[in-house]
Amino acid sequence: MAVIRPLLVGFATTFKHMFRKPITVNYPAEKVPVFPKYRGKQVLMRDENGLEKCVACGLCAVACPADAIYLEAAENDGTVMAGPRYAKVYQIHKMRCIFCGYCEEACPVSAIFMGKDYELAVYSKDNFIWDKQDLLVPLSIVPLTPVTADPQHPGVFPG
Ligand code: SF4
Ligand code: SF4
Numbered sequence: 001m002a003v004i005r006p007l008l009v010g011f012a013t014t015f016k017h018m019f020r021k022p023i024t025v026n027y028p029a030e031k032v033p034v035f036p037k038y039r040g041k042q043v044l045m046r047d048e049n050g051l052e053k054c055v056a057c058g059l060c061a062v063a064c065p066a067d068a069i070y071l072e073a074a075e076n077d078g079t080v081m082a083g084p085r086y087a088k089v090y091q092i093h094k095m096r097c098i099f100c101g102y103c104e105e106a107c108p109v110s111a112i113f114m115g116k117d118y119e120l121a122v123y124s125k126d127n128f129i130w131d132k133q134d135l136l137v138p139l140s141i142v143p144l145t146p147v148t149a150d151p152q153h154p155g156v157f158p159g
Helices: 004-018 059-063 102-106
Strands: 042-044 069-075 085-093 112-114
Touching (some): 059 069, 059 102
16 A cells, blocks of 8 residues: 555646646747846946946946956046946856846946846857847847836846
8 A cells, every 4th residue: 555655646646737738838939937036147238328337346346256247447438438437348257157146236327237038058168258249238229118027127128
């Protein structure tokens, strides 16, 4: 009896699921919505004029426990960023990043947010670093209209 009971429970569980709707997702054609507070690839924001919000203060790099952020500051000529300085180089090492979100919390001007992108696999070690081109919100979607269910995480964009 000790052997039969677990078997019956197992068969009953299988039988129960035979009549449920399958939850198979046709990935990658069909994407799974992530939890509202999911922290994926970071997004560097632009202001309403399309200028970069980052002022290259470096607080995100200081806050980062994994030493994943590297940036180089430069004087601004007014075309890139509204403030006096901007990040000429801004990189995040994706193999180091633990997606803790401390960079987002440390930023005094809301220039960086944890996005929802979870398709982060690469085929080459040469692609282990996200630079500004990868992180910056494309100019094509300015003016920005953040789409989020969580007002604490406004850096969420469709697609
Ligand atoms: S999410 Fe955390 S580990 Fe990743 S870059 Fe930001 S602070 Fe560093
Ligand atoms: S993202 Fe924010 S915290 Fe990081 S350097 Fe730019 S302004 Fe400073």
